[in-house]
Amino acid sequence: MLVIAAFGIIVAGFALRLNPLAVVVLAGLVTGIAAGMAPLAVVAALGKAFTASRFVSVIWLVVPVIGLLECHGLQERARRMIAAVDAATPGRLLAVYLVFRQATAALGLIAIAGQAQTVRPLVVPMAEATAERTRPLSHKTRQRLRAMAAATDNIGVFFAEDIFLAVASILLIKGFLEANGIVVTAFAVSAWAIPTAIAALLVHGARLWRFDRGLAHAPA
């Protein structure tokens, strides 16, 4: 009953494309009440956790810098620079970005790039410029290219960050196993992240290569 209350609202809300913020807060209220908490206690618990999690929103401090530089031509400059590189295609550019994201994330450098910091101001304009060199992009293809750029950023970080010893998930794994009486070294856990990181590079790299081929044959 509890699980149905919690997940039913979320799945239905997202499937009906209602506003996700409203869906999430409503799901929190209903789940808490279904679990037998007093309504005011649920509101308090929501407020407490929301306030304790403010650190996830601190990243928005970058928007004045990105916005100002975009007003002064950062995206246009990125387009012009990459247009001078003859070998660049959208797929190759994103593959280079994938390798960069994996290599830096494996060293623990996750916050040096991201959707707001690099994908929107640099990676997307560059990828679009390389695609537009041969012919104009249709609206649909442009949307697919942008989504692929965002996906490449996520995939690069996700499957390489666990190679770094001190990342949150490795510490969580180590701590959880220890609490259950199993002692492992952080290295023993993080080393097992390497095969999947290589697989991610191969699988997503192959998809980017196919993406280039699809662009060449797509109707303009």
Added chain:
Amino acid sequence: MIGLPQLYLVAGAMFAAFAVRGLSDRSNPRRVGTAAFWTLIAVNFLVGERLGDVGNGVIVLALAALAGTGQLGQGSAVVEASFRVAAAARHGNRLFAAALIVPAAALGGTLLLPATGWVDPKQVTLVALAGGVVLALAVCLVWLRPRLNEPLDAGRALLDAVGWAAILPQALAALGAIFVLAGVGRVVGDGIGHILPHGDRFAAVAAYTVGMAGLTMLLGNAYAAFPVMTAGVALPLLVGRFGGDPAPIAAIGMLSGFCGTLCTPMAANYNLVPVALLGLDDRYAVIKAQVGTALPLLIFNTLLMNWVAFA
């Protein structure tokens, strides 16, 4: 010592400034609702500690009500495209140098600041990132000589384009806390433990990896799914009954959860925020672009665990 309290004051001041500037932006048809939204977030950042849990909870409800009833909007573009093209030609590659100040400061600060003792060691990267923003703004103000409120208006336009998605990750963290209080994870873990066929090792491995991905999709976070699935399936069955090695099981299990993160709108900061940032028509466009990588990797993880953890 500089840590989260100081960062919250700076971020709160920024949100408050966005609200004030936005209220006079006549190009935004919903400027009142938009300003109210950022004002509430500013209050939560600036005086959240003093409001009490119920007060902050009322803010969360009000934010959800504003977003759910469509009160948020955005103004028209800050500058013309022709101005941007001319500026790009004039400033050249120095624009990249300015754009790299923030990441370079985040990197340098992460490496150097812990030794100084001035900064909360747990928040070094965020503090360095904020320092990089201040430094980059100072450089840009001297070099580009914009109007003083230009960074504010440009930042506000960017954040208004993201809209409610900007604080969805924070709201999801609050939902996660309710799930913990209500014991949702335990119910799911017990349920999966009961329905598994006995004696089939590969079925148990697949139940763990696919279960990690599935529960992560529902909870929006592999970190929340990991304790539930590992205590419910991996430790009793894979380690206990089949004698598997816990290090690769746990490591690959977590990575299986990340496959689920790529496929769910509940992981808003990865999958929904870029949709808003990049102006995509389809809310699930990024998820659709990721499924083709996530599914093969989930299969790879399942086979890998079955192969290496029981050697």
